[in-house]
Amino acid sequence: MELVGQMDVAVITKVYPSRSHSGAAQGGVAAALGNVDGDSVEAHIYDTVKGADYLGDQDAIEILCNDAPRTIYEMEHLGCPFSRTEDHKINQRAFGGHSFLRACFSADRTGHALLHTLVEQTYKQGGKLKVYSEWHMNRLIVEDGVCRGVVAMDIKTGRLEVFRAKAVLFASGGYGQAFKITSNAAANTGDGIVAAYRAGIPLQDMEFVQFHPTGLYQHGILLTEGARGEGGYLINADGDRFMSTYAPSKMELGPRDIVSRSEQTEINEGRGAGPNKEYVLLDLRHLGKEKIMERLPQVYNLAKDFIGVDCIEDPVPIQPTAHYSMGGIPADNDCQVYLDDKGQQVTGFFVAGECSCISVHGANRLGTNSLLEALVFGRRAGKKMLDVTPGLKLADVNEERELEAAKKEIATLYAGDGSEDLSVIREELKEIMTYKVGVYRCADDMLQARSEIKGLRERFAKVQVKDPGTNFNLNLIDALELSNMLEYSELIVSGGLAREESRGAHFRTDFPTRDDQNWMHHTMAFRTEDGGHELRYKPVTVTRFQPEERKY
Amino acid sequence: MASKVTMRIQRFDPAVDEKPHDQDFEIELPAGITILKALNKVRAEKDPTLALRYSCGSAICGSCAMKVNGHARLACKTQVSDCTVDGVLRIAPMGNLKILRDLVVDMDPFFDSLGKAKPYLEAGNGSVPEFERKQRPEEFLQIDPSTTCILCAACYSDCNVLEVDDNFFGPATLAKAHRFIFDSRDVDTQARLRAVSKKTGVWDCTHCGECSTRCPTETKPLERIEEIRTKAMADGFHDNVGARHALGFRETVGKRGILDENYLPARSMGFFNLPGLLSLVPIGLRMMMRGKNPPLIPHKIDKLEEVKKTFARFEELRK
Ligand SMILES: Cc1cc2nc3c(=O)[nH]c(=O)nc-3n(C[C@H](O)[C@H](O)[C@H](O)COP(=O)(O)OP(=O)(O)OC[C@H]3O[C@@H](n4cnc5c(N)ncnc54)[C@H](O)[C@@H]3O)c2cc1C
Numbered sequence: 001m002e003l004v005g006q007m008d009v010a011v012i013t014k015v016y017p018s019r020s021h022s023g024a025a026q027g028g029v030a031a032a033l034g035n036v037d038g039d040s041v042e043a044h045i046y047d048t049v050k051g052a053d054y055l056g057d058q059d060a061i062e063i064l065c066n067d068a069p070r071t072i073y074e075m076e077h078l079g080c081p082f083s084r085t086e087d088h089k090i091n092q093r094a095f096g097g098h099s100f101l102r103a104c105f106s107a108d109r110t111g112h113a114l115l116h117t118l119v120e121q122t123y124k125q126g127g128k129l130k131v132y133s134e135w136h137m138n139r140l141i142v143e144d145g146v147c148r149g150v151v152a153m154d155i156k157t158g159r160l161e162v163f164r165a166k167a168v169l170f171a172s173g174g175y176g177q178a179f180k181i182t183s184n185a186a187a188n189t190g191d192g193i194v195a196a197y198r199a200g201i202p203l204q205d206m207e208f209v210q211f212h213p214t215g216l217y218q219h220g221i222l223l224t225e226g227a228r229g230e231g232g233y234l235i236n237a238d239g240d241r242f243m244s245t246y247a248p249s250k251m252e253l254g255p256r257d258i259v260s261r262s263e264q265t266e267i268n269e270g271r272g273a274g275p276n277k278e279y280v281l282l283d284l285r286h287l288g289k290e291k292i293m294e295r296l297p298q299v300y301n302l303a304k305d306f307i308g309v310d311c312i313e314d315p316v317p318i319q320p321t322a323h324y325s326m327g328g329i330p331a332d333n334d335c336q337v338y339l340d341d342k343g344q345q346v347t348g349f350f351v352a353g354e355c356s357c358i359s360v361h362g363a364n365r366l367g368t369n370s371l372l373e374a375l376v377f378g379r380r381a382g383k384k385m386l387d388v389t390p391g392l393k394l395a396d397v398n399e400e401r402e403l404e405a406a407k408k409e410i411a412t413l414y415a416g417d418g419s420e421d422l423s424v425i426r427e428e429l430k431e432i433m434t435y436k437v438g439v440y441r442c443a444d445d446m447l448q449a450r451s452e453i454k455g456l457r458e459r460f461a462k463v464q465v466k467d468p469g470t471n472f473n474l475n476l477i478d479a480l481e482l483s484n485m486l487e488y489s490e491l492i493v494s495g496g497l498a499r500e501e502s503r504g505a506h507f508r509t510d511f512p513t514r515d516d517q518n519w520m521h522h523t524m525a526f527r528t529e530d531g532g533h534e535l536r537y538k539p540v541t542v543t544r545f546q547p548e549e550r551k552y
Numbered sequence: 553m554a555s556k557v558t559m560r561i562q563r564f565d566p567a568v569d570e571k572p573h574d575q576d577f578e579i580e581l582p583a584g585i586t587i588l589k590a591l592n593k594v595r596a597e598k599d600p601t602l603a604l605r606y607s608c609g610s611a612i613c614g615s616c617a618m619k620v621n622g623h624a625r626l627a628c629k630t631q632v633s634d635c636t637v638d639g640v641l642r643i644a645p646m647g648n649l650k651i652l653r654d655l656v657v658d659m660d661p662f663f664d665s666l667g668k669a670k671p672y673l674e675a676g677n678g679s680v681p682e683f684e685r686k687q688r689p690e691e692f693l694q695i696d697p698s699t700t701c702i703l704c705a706a707c708y709s710d711c712n713v714l715e716v717d718d719n720f721f722g723p724a725t726l727a728k729a730h731r732f733i734f735d736s737r738d739v740d741t742q743a744r745l746r747a748v749s750k751k752t753g754v755w756d757c758t759h760c761g762e763c764s765t766r767c768p769t770e771t772k773p774l775e776r777i778e779e780i781r782t783k784a785m786a787d788g789f790h791d792n793v794g795a796r797h798a799l800g801f802r803e804t805v806g807k808r809g810i811l812d813e814n815y816l817p818a819r820s821m822g823f824f825n826l827p828g829l830l831s832l833v834p835i836g837l838r839m840m841m842r843g844k845n846p847p848l849i850p851h852k853i854d855k856l857e858e859v860k861k862t863f864a865r866f867e868e869l870r871k
Binding site for chain 1: 565566567584586595596597600601602603604605606607608609610611612613614615629630631652653654656659663666667670671672673675681682683684685686687688689691692695696699700702703732735737738770
């Protein structure tokens with residue numbers, strides 16, 4: 001939006017814009033408006049730094065929180081519907097790890113409201129913005145430190161095209177699909193981060209994956225944290241509110257990593273509910289029908305439609321679910337991407353949203369800070385692009401060569417001998433990631449995971465795409481996506497193995513405490529010539545808050 | 553408990569097929585499985601070439617609407633067990649949109665049609681975003697249903713009017729119009745009402761209710777269309793066929809206790825709308841040839857006074 005009308009702008013997306021996974025965000029978007037209590041930007045900054053377990057870059061966090069109120073007002077002015085207070089202001093609710101009522105919300109479909117408001121703006125821009133819906137970006141073109149465009153495939157026809165550009169922005173979302181139990185959309189296969197990685201850009205803090213405490217049992221579908229914000233309880237098989245053992249002051253509203261681990265401990269120690277003691281329960285019964293239907297209608301419907309539980313009458317079976325990708329493509333506070341751990345940058349390449357690692361979330365994102373991040377940094381990226389792009393020239397691209405490379409990648413996926421099955425490999429990967437690189441991690445599990453994933457990559461070479469078609473060839477897209485998932489899953493495991501401490505969402509049973517002496521560093525994974533990788537580290541930016549013990 | 557189900561899936565690949573055909577897949581499905589998961593199981597175990605759209609898997613992105621046993625539904629939130637009849641589950645692409653391949657239809661006409669509703673807030677001048685604008689909780693609740701729309705197009709697929717007239721705004725577009733007409737922050741209400749009152753707008757809906765029945769959210773387009781009509785009438789948008797039709801309906805029933813079928817078409821078209829009236833002539837002639845014209849002098853009903861009284865009370869209540 002910052003660029004339309006001033007430059008020739010195109011949006012490429014593999015789903016229609018309104019289908020993007022932002023629409024699934026339920027609970028809210030953070031901003032210290034202070035509409036219902038005495039919140040302050042200062043408090044928002046501190047909560048975010050602490051929530052990130054001190055791995056967030058504090059200068060970026062200050063930008064995020066300072067710009068939050070303006071961002072919300074802007075969205076309101078664009079038409080976003082927000083739930084309101086009795087005095088007609090934007091209403092705010094409690095959210096885990098935030099010490100004030102800070103989450104602005106639109107019932108329990110905040111992401112949907114924000115996303116649709118932005119999609120509406122594309123209609124307002126009319127012909128000035130070209131949207132390529134259902135085009136799959138296959139490759140990022142970077143040469144000599146200059147970003148030159150992308151290669152993308154029209155899903156409707158299979159046609160490959162080079163999109164040359166002076167500047168490229170990736171807002172390609174998270175990578176939660178590598179897990180079996182996940183709240184992420186099928187589209188969240190980390191395509192953007194892997195394309196950048198393959199183009200020679202390092203990936204940062206990939207080992208940090210947030211597990212959300214309230215995934216619908218077996219489905220992983222998210223029940224918003226707003227359910228606890230509104231007063232829902234977490235109980236075990238005995239009906240005890242077990243959070244009193246783990247976070248006595250915040251109880252159910254402790255930060256996500258702590259609540260997820262508490263649930264997993266309850267399950268591991270035999271206090272889980274259900275025939276196999278595999279889940280705990282989210283109890284909303286005491287909220288009453290009226291509050292549930294007004295504030296949490298989506299939670300009601302999801303529980304009802306997907307597992308047949310009426311949450312007005314019964315508690316809902318839940319388990320931790322892979323939810324948010326803290327890691328991603330490293331960039332500065334204006335979203336311009338880093339090429340190495342020394343501060344060198346890629347000319348003309350920007351990132352924003354979940355695929356980026358700026359890093360405002362550090363080791364653990366606070367709920368509602370990520371929609372905020374996408375909005376704040378998306379705008380900053382736009383402004384920066386407006387600033388620098390006129391000074392850039394349209395860089396040369398050897399289109400022929402790029403198209404050939406993309407074609408070759410596809411041809412390889414058809415060349416397997418067919419003795420291995422794509423969906424089998426995918427399921428195995430997901431199991432490995434959830435059970436060995438999940439809520440609790442240890443060296444033994446991760447070493448196993450590493451060699452198993454290596455095995456899967458070898459087997460993947462034998463997979464053969466069976467669909468020869470060119471239009472809506474899902475089989476081919478599945479293969480492209482799985483290839484990405486295998487590539488970045490290795491980095492999650494490597495980063496996790498190397499990081500011998502527990503911080504935020506990364507918890508090692510063999511190194512259960514945080515180690516500020518050795519690990520106040522961001523992990524940077526570089527791809528090596530042979531397709532392997534090398535880890536380097538860079539320090540965290542600390543401005544005001546020195547690491548303290550993180551207690552809730 | 554697993555059970556064997558025959559998934560009867562409509563297939564079509566324009567590269568090889570002349571027209572769509574059904575293909576049966578016998579497949580073992582666990583209890584509690586959704587249609588989307590079952591379709592992905594077919595892809596994994598039986599036929600990787602099956603094309604469909606899906607993404608979030610949690611009924612919010614709107615990608616996976618398709619016909620299940622002849623009616624549009626979201627595959628991700630529909631249980632196989634709720635729809636299997638005699639062991640068979642029928643799956644086909646949405647209606648009213650061109651099939652691109654298997655269960656994938658061309659969504660462009662749908663997304664383009666939204667443009668007719670001018671689908672963005674007109675905030676007027678002087679809205680410098682220093683603070684939020686005020687809105688009462690009741691005002692938010694007024695647009696709450698229409699803002700739940702996920703643009704899945706299930707309503708578009710099953711709309712009976714769109715089947716015969718693709719100029720019709722369509723249920724989703726009208727729900728989108730509602731979302732702004734009833735937004736207390738929008739300054740363009742009257743222009744919006746005028747636009748949807750025209751031909752192909754709210755009055756072209758035939759009240760069949762398919763849209764609301766198929767809608768997987770709280771949008772329920774028919775209800776929204778009715779709310780728009782009521783507001784358009786209240787705000788004086790009477791100078792169009794639909795409004796005149798509704799008013800004429802009330803007049804004739806109020807006066808005679810029955811519908812005067814000779815009066816109504818002319819009243820709806822407008823008595824001085826010569827081209828409009830002439831456009832009725834061919835259909836009038838055709839009806840005459842088939843002996844379907846209403847009698848020139850409408851027959852009288854028995855308890856006219858009672859009807860009139862009821863009607864008068866109703867009018868009183870309405871005020
Ligand atoms: C269930 C759920 C609930 C959440 N709730 C909240 C909440 O309450 N508050 C909060 O702050 N955060 C929440 N989050 C997190 C938040 O929604 C996301 O972090 C954020 O929306 C990500 O936005 P994005 O723009 O970065 O990516 P997305 O919205 O995921 O968009 C990614 C885009 O990239 C495109 N893309 C990806 N790969 C390709 C490719 N190869 N070619 C072309 N296009 C491609 C996709 O088509 C899509 O349009 C939630 C997340 C989930 C999963």
